Structure formats: C-alpha cells, structure tokens
Amino acid sequence: MDNKHIEMRGVRKNFQFFTLDNLSLDLEAGEVMGFVGPNGAGKSTTLRLAMGMIAPDAGEIRLMGHAIPAAQAAAKRDVGYVSADMRLLPQATFGWHMEFAKSIYPEWDGGYAATLVKRFNLRPEQSARSLSLGERVKAVLLLALARRPRLLILDEPTTGLDPVARHEVISEFMDVLRDDDRSILFSSHNTVDVERISDRITFIDRGRIVECSNKEDFLDRWRRIHVQLPAGASLPELPNIVGRVVDGQFVTLTTDRYSEGLRTLIGPYVREVQRMNLEEIFVANVMHCREVRGS
Amino acid sequence: MNTLTRKLIAKELYVNRGFMVIGSAAGIVSILIATQGQIGFNIGCLTWLTTIIAMGVMLAIYGVMHERKEHSLEFVLSLPVSIADYVRAKVIGLWICFLVVWLVSSVAALLLVFLKESVPDGIAPYTVLLCGFMLANFGVLLCGMFEARSEAASTAMIVVTNMGISVFMFTVGPMNGIKQTMWNAAPSWNETFWIVLGCELAVLLASFALPFFLSARRRDFF
Numbered sequence: 001m002d003n004k005h006i007e008m009r010g011v012r013k014n015f016q017f018f019t020l021d022n023l024s025l026d027l028e029a030g031e032v033m034g035f036v037g038p039n040g041a042g043k044s045t046t047l048r049l050a051m052g053m054i055a056p057d058a059g060e061i062r063l064m065g066h067a068i069p070a071a072q073a074a075a076k077r078d079v080g081y082v083s084a085d086m087r088l089l090p091q092a093t094f095g096w097h098m099e100f101a102k103s104i105y106p107e108w109d110g111g112y113a114a115t116l117v118k119r120f121n122l123r124p125e126q127s128a129r130s131l132s133l134g135e136r137v138k139a140v141l142l143l144a145l146a147r148r149p150r151l152l153i154l155d156e157p158t159t160g161l162d163p164v165a166r167h168e169v170i171s172e173f174m175d176v177l178r179d180d181d182r183s184i185l186f187s188s189h190n191t192v193d194v195e196r197i198s199d200r201i202t203f204i205d206r207g208r209i210v211e212c213s214n215k216e217d218f219l220d221r222w223r224r225i226h227v228q229l230p231a232g233a234s235l236p237e238l239p240n241i242v243g244r245v246v247d248g249q250f251v252t253l254t255t256d257r258y259s260e261g262l263r264t265l266i267g268p269y270v271r272e273v274q275r276m277n278l279e280e281i282f283v284a285n286v287m288h289c290r291e292v293r294g295s
Numbered sequence: 296m297n298t299l300t301r302k303l304i305a306k307e308l309y310v311n312r313g314f315m316v317i318g319s320a321a322g323i324v325s326i327l328i329a330t331q332g333q334i335g336f337n338i339g340c341l342t343w344l345t346t347i348i349a350m351g352v353m354l355a356i357y358g359v360m361h362e363r364k365e366h367s368l369e370f371v372l373s374l375p376v377s378i379a380d381y382v383r384a385k386v387i388g389l390w391i392c393f394l395v396v397w398l399v400s401s402v403a404a405l406l407l408v409f410l411k412e413s414v415p416d417g418i419a420p421y422t423v424l425l426c427g428f429m430l431a432n433f434g435v436l437l438c439g440m441f442e443a444r445s446e447a448a449s450t451a452m453i454v455v456t457n458m459g460i461s462v463f464m465f466t467v468g469p470m471n472g473i474k475q476t477m478w479n480a481a482p483s484w485n486e487t488f489w490i491v492l493g494c495e496l497a498v499l500l501a502s503f504a505l506p507f508f509l510s511a512r513r514r515d516f517f
Contacts, residue, residue: 085369
C-alpha cells in the first residue's frame with residue numbers, strides 16, 4: 001500500500017520574478033521532514049502548492065493520496081496547516097475558533113485542546129485580534145493539533161517566537177511524533193529547530209531542491225578539514241571537496257563525502273577534522289550549489 | 296451545498312454580525328431623521344444612502360480584501376474546503392449580510408414614502424430603483440473584489456462603484472418616465488420603471504453568478 005503523505009513530481013510554478021522548478025518531494029507516513037531554505041527560496045510556495053492554495057503550472061501533487069488541487073477538500077481533512085503568517089478571524093474570539101474547528105472535525109480532541117490551552121497559557125475568551133505573535137502561533141497550532149491530523153504542514157511556525165514559546169511549540173511537535181502514523185513537513189530557516197525534530201532534511205534554494213537526505217546522513221558525511229601546508233607544498237587533486245578557503249599556509253576544506261580515504265590522501269598536513277552542524281552544512285551546501293549553477 | 300459550506304456561511308454571518316446590526320440600525324435611524332421636516336429629510340436621505348453604500352464597501356473590504364491581506368484567508372483555506380466551496384460560502388454569506396441591511400433600510404424608506412404625508416407616493420418607483428441599483432452595485436463591487444489581484448485594483452473597484460450611485464442619480468432621475476411622475480400623489484409603475492428595474496436585475500444576477508464561474512475556477516487563490 002502506498003504510504004506517502006505527500007508526493008510531488010516535477011512541480012513547476014512560475015511567478016513574475018521567481019520560479020519553483022522541477023520540484024520533487026516525498027513524505028512518508030511517520031516521517032518528519034525539515035524543509036530548509038533561505039528567505040525567498042520557495043518554502044512557503046511549496047507548502048501552499050501542497051495544500052492546494054495555489055496550483056502548479058506543471059507536475060503532479062498528491063496529498064494524503066488525493067490529487068491536488070482537484071481533491072484538496074478531501075485531502076485536507078487529515079492535514080493540519082500552520083504558518084507564521086496565518087491569522088485567525090479578527091472579529092471572533094479564540095474560543096469561537098475552537099468551537100468552529102470542533103464542529104468541522106469529528107476527531108477534535110476536547111481534552112487535549114483544554115490541556116493545550118493551559119499549557120500555552122491561552123484564554124478562549126480573548127479576541128483573535130488582540131493575540132500577540134506568540135499567542136497567535138500557539139493558537140493556530142492548538143487548532144491544528146487538537147484535531148489530531150495525520151499530517152502537519154508547518155510553515156516557519158517558530159519564526160518570531162521567544163525561546164520559551166519556541167520550546168513549548170517544539171515540545172508539542174515532539175509529542176505528535178510519538179505516533180508512528182503521523183508525519184510532519186516543517187519548513188524553517190532556523191536549522192536548530194529542524195535539527196532537533198527532523199529525521200529527513202530537504203534543502204531548497206532559489207526555487208530548486210538542493211539536496212534531500214536523512215539528517216544522520218548529512219551529519220555523517222559533511223566535514224570541515226583544517227590543513228596546514230608546509231612552504232612549497234600543495235594539496236593533491238581531492239575528490240568530493242565542495243569548499244576551499246586558503247589563508248596563507250592554512251587551508252580549510254569542506255567535503256560532503258568524508259571518508260578516511262580522503263584524510264589519507266591529504267596526508268600528514270591535516271590539523272583537525274571537524275563535524276559540522278546542520279546550519280554549517282546548509283550554508284556550505286547552498287553556496288556550493290550556487291557555484292555549480294554559476295551564479 | 297455541503298455541511299462545511301453552510302458552516303462557512305454561518306461564519307460570515309457571525310463575523311459580520313456587528314455590521315448587520317449597526318447598518319440596520321443606522322438605516323432605520325436615518326429614516327427617522329428623514330421624518331423631521333425638510334432639513335431632516337435631506338440629512339436623513341443622505342445618511343440613509345451613506346449607510347447602504349458604506350455597508351457594502353465595509354463588507355467587501357473586511358470580507359474579501361482584509362481576509363486576504365491579513366492572512367486569515369490562509370486559515371480558512373487550511374480547512375477541508377475547495378476554492379469553489381470557499382467562494383460559494385463567501386459570496387452567499389456576504390450577500391446575506393448585505394441583504395439584511397439593505398432590506399431593513401429599503402423597507403424603512405418605502406414606509407417613509409407611503410406613510411409620511413409630506414412625501415409624495417410618486418417617488419416610490421424611484422426609491423425602488425435606487426434600492427435596486429444599490430443592491431446591483433454591491434454585487435458588482437463584490438464580484439470585482441474577488442477578481443482584483445491587488446489592493447490598488449480593489450480600491451479602484453470601490454471608487455468606481457461609489458461613483459456609480461451618482462451616475463444613477465444623474466441618468467435615471469432625469470428620465471421622462473421617472474422625473475415626470477416622481478412628485479405625483481400616486482406611484483406610476485410605468486414602462487421606464489420596469490426597463491430600468493430589468494436592467495438592474497440583469498446586472499444583479501450576473502454579478503451574483505460571475506464569482507461562481509470566474510473566482511471559483513481560479514487556480515491561485517493566495
């Protein structure tokens with residue numbers, strides 16, 4: 001049985017000054033995918049395409065097995081969508097929104113909603129217009145979580161939140177992950193959050209997917225190698241080097257395929273081999289990709 | 296119509312309840328002012344016209360333009376609805392909201408015409424046509440707001456439809472079949488009246504139906 005919650009194949013979307021090109025993406029049930037890219041990379045566009053809010057110019061999209069945008073109403077029954085920009089209806093209270101969501105989704109979990117109201121320190125009688133940024137994000141997140149969706153699509157949900165609010169929000173995502181059948185597509189430019197909860201990561205830049213891999217695979221493969229060359233010596237031709245910074249006799253190499261063989265090739269000049277965190281990998285990956293594309 | 300569409304229509308009525316109450320009250324108060332002598336009549340008519348026009352504009356601005364601009368549209372579109380469901384619910388919901396204010400104000404105006412002795416009944420056809428025009432005008436405005444892709448285009452729609460009221464007064468008011476019978480003691484539901492009303496009805500039906508064919512088929516709604 002096909003167990004993909006999101007499938008995107010060769011998706012293209014043209015705007016006046018931006019094109020999302022040949023985008024292919026799969027999200028399996030039970031998987032948490034971090035969707036990382038700089039501002040304007042196409043993260044929000046991709047997620048809106050997945051939700052059927054905008055239609056692709058080419059390619060195929062399936063959400064929870066339904067063709068998008070044609071069958072979006074059926075597909076979205078099982079999907080919770082939260083974006084940092086999203087606002088509730090300003091003329092209604094947060095409590096009204098909860099009642100509204102409860103009337104739409106038979107799976108609405110009133111007990112869980114009440115727990116989240118307390119945990120997030122929200123007041124149902126508060127007007128949506130008067131919610132602060134943090135309260136707003138937590139409110140829309142509560143509305144998405146309490147209906148127990150099988151897929152959560154989160155568009156930069158932690159942007160602008162203070163560290164405490166971010167911790168609360170991320171902790172709720174972790175709770176969702178205890179259920180193996182539920183999945184999350186989580187877009188962010190905050191690699192710390194992504195590294196914390198994702199098991200697969202996709203990098204996107206300037207409308208194209210740069211790389212998609214398991215988080216552990218990224219962390220295992222990428223290394224920064226610090227080399228000190230004696231006078232007159234030079235490095236041999238090295239494979240899988242995606243970045244090279246020379247400062248006199250000091251050379252810093254970045255590789256996306258680290259192996260002991262590579263270290264042996266460099267020889268005795270290696271001073272230190274550093275593991276890279278996700279942010280460093282992301283930046284190096286994007287910069288290398290831009291170089292290869294010639295921009 | 297599916298259950299969720301009905302819930303979205305109910306949502307429109309709920310979030311615009313303030314407009315409906317204030318608009319209806321303002322329409323009635325305007326007519327009460329209009330019963331107070333000649334100056335009161337002029338002021339009342341002006342506030343009555345302003346109330347109906349303003350309610351249409353407010354509903355279009357807050358119901359369509361602000362929902363898009365303030366990203367609460369994103370919340371609505373995250374619900375299990377298609378674009379067609381959303382447009383259907385929005386059009387019907389906002390029409391009902393406007394109809395409440397329009398109906399209360401129009402009935403109040405006609406009561407003034409027929410019950411107040413100093414106001415000739417002959418003005419009733421013109422009043423009906425003016426009310427019909429404002430209803431059709433709201434339809435055109437709403438239809439345009441759905442299709443407008445920018446704030447500038449939305450603002451232009453508001454300006455154009457507001458100007459429409461003046462155009463109506465300057466063109467329909469002086470028409471022979473209207474002007475000549477306007478101050479008569481009895482209303483004259485003549486051919487001119489029915490032709491103008493027919494035109495208004497045609498515009499009204501077209502403007503009500505167009506969003507279902509155009510906006511509901513839009514591929515990008517965000």
